[in-house]
Amino acid sequence: MSYAVLHAADFALQAVVRTEADLDGKPAALLEDRARKAVIVQANASARAAGVQVGLIATQAMARCADIVLRARSAAAEKESEAGLLAVAWSLSPRVERTAAGICTIDLAGKAADTHLPHSREAVERLRLLGLETTAGVARTPLLALYAARLARPALEVKDERGFLSPLPLSLVDPPPDLAAILEGWGLRTLGALTALPKPEIGRRLGQAGVDLWERAAGETDRPIDPCAPGESFTAAMELEHEVETLEPLLFILRRFVDRLALQLANAHRVAAELALELQLVDETRHQRGFRLPEPTGDADILFRALHTHLETLRTAAAIRGVGLVVTPARPLERQHGLFDTGLRDPHGFAETLARVGAVVGADRVGTPWLELTHRPDAFSLAKPADVVAPVPAPSLLPPLGLPLRRFRPPVEARVETGPQGPAFLRCRLVQGPVRQRRGPWRRSGEWWKSGCWDGEEWDVELENGGLFRLTRRARQWWIEGMYD
Numbered sequence: 001m002s003y004a005v006l007h008a009a010d011f012a013l014q015a016v017v018r019t020e021a022d023l024d025g026k027p028a029a030l031l032e033d034r035a036r037k038a039v040i041v042q043a044n045a046s047a048r049a050a051g052v053q054v055g056l057i058a059t060q061a062m063a064r065c066a067d068i069v070l071r072a073r074s075a076a077a078e079k080e081s082e083a084g085l086l087a088v089a090w091s092l093s094p095r096v097e098r099t100a101a102g103i104c105t106i107d108l109a110g111k112a113a114d115t116h117l118p119h120s121r122e123a124v125e126r127l128r129l130l131g132l133e134t135t136a137g138v139a140r141t142p143l144l145a146l147y148a149a150r151l152a153r154p155a156l157e158v159k160d161e162r163g164f165l166s167p168l169p170l171s172l173v174d175p176p177p178d179l180a181a182i183l184e185g186w187g188l189r190t191l192g193a194l195t196a197l198p199k200p201e202i203g204r205r206l207g208q209a210g211v212d213l214w215e216r217a218a219g220e221t222d223r224p225i226d227p228c229a230p231g232e233s234f235t236a237a238m239e240l241e242h243e244v245e246t247l248e249p250l251l252f253i254l255r256r257f258v259d260r261l262a263l264q265l266a267n268a269h270r271v272a273a274e275l276a277l278e279l280q281l282v283d284e285t286r287h288q289r290g291f292r293l294p295e296p297t298g299d300a301d302i303l304f305r306a307l308h309t310h311l312e313t314l315r316t317a318a319a320i321r322g323v324g325l326v327v328t329p330a331r332p333l334e335r336q337h338g339l340f341d342t343g344l345r346d347p348h349g350f351a352e353t354l355a356r357v358g359a360v361v362g363a364d365r366v367g368t369p370w371l372e373l374t375h376r377p378d379a380f381s382l383a384k385p386a387d388v389v390a391p392v393p394a395p396s397l398l399p400p401l402g403l404p405l406r407r408f409r410p411p412v413e414a415r416v417e418t419g420p421q422g423p424a425f426l427r428c429r430l431v432q433g434p435v436r437q438r439r440g441p442w443r444r445s446g447e448w449w450k451s452g453c454w455d456g457e458e459w460d461v462e463l464e465n466g467g468l469f470r471l472t473r474r475a476r477q478w479w480i481e482g483m484y485d
Helices: 011-017 045-049 058-064 075-090 113-129 142-151 161-165 177-186 191-195 199-218 247-267 300-312 347-361
Strands: 003-007 028-034 037-043 069-072 096-100 103-107 135-139 155-157 235-244 271-281 286-297 320-330 368-371 380-383 405-419 422-428 432-446 454-463 468-474 477-484
Touching (some): 003 075, 003 142, 028 045, 103 142, 113 135, 142 155, 191 199, 235 247, 286 300, 300 347, 422 468
Parallel strands (some): 028 069
Antiparallel strands (some): 003 103, 003 135, 028 037, 096 103, 271 286, 454 468
């Protein structure tokens, strides 16, 4: 049996820092109210290097480090960070225990022994990309793996247990204060010095508490882990400590969400079919937007681009105080095209381009035109482009008769003089001249039951100086619809 432990030191502080891009690398500390005074309970390496220690009050910390950033604990940030830690842990094994805040114990049963350490290093790197600095330990028991994780830089596997434990300080096994004072008086400062004494003698002098301490120091303590089940929902939400009025902080948080959710989808062998974004505003209103992806995907970059494209053109009436993201999972798409079918090479890139164009010209002006089921001339609507382009249909057995009409889009406004037989003289920006021959009129109308009913009459005319045109009169206005080839 082997176990791995992922350990995020100062977890509550890291959970807050990872949500703010401008805190990266700065000295930071976590405050907690105690007896009417805000006390430092956690500090990062930069703050400790400047002399900030746990137990100082806020004013003392700022006196030692003028540029320190002080933050309060955030339950929402800790919950989101724990979800990321568990998602990475589940990528190593389905049996994962929430051991403590910032600590996961993983049962590596069934995994090849030579992969334990490399996979643990990969997990540490994944967590670093999620904004959590962690270490990993691998050992025969959960307790030894925890010791290794506390000492690892960044990953450590324990093979020689005695050689590993002997030089470690007694403080690693958390002795009770009264026992720690006794052992200090005896001159015992390392685990090896304690375990060099016979366990029965330790029990005779220090009781059961001493025996338990001896067993922890010798690595003899073992226990079964209590695995937790992966969540079936793919959601992320956070109340923001500071109101957001610009795009960059919001995108930073959403990137954290997307990276974690993409990892959860991969662990569940699922992909994202839809996204639902919700922004909570300080005026108690909400902005909600759903995204139907052109093709289900688990790629975090593609999911993030869909959100980024929408937010680039979004303007809210008030600042943002909360953000939520929900992913609708689906099975990975398995589709085999026909031999002569043609599909989009990059459907997500195509959809992103359409979204950017729609943001400029309007979403109702982007799409593939489809003829409507009506006799209204040129009636069409815009629909979502097809993911697969079907083969070109076979030509009709009865080819069209007559001359092809080259339509003007939009139609050209014209002035027409009429006579007893119809149009007699045509004048517009393209042509002008008397009409030699004419055919018509063909009167068309429809949708009289609607407020936007239409009607008109059409003529085909040939001019004296050449040219065959289609004329239309609607609401007492003449138009040139096109020219016959």
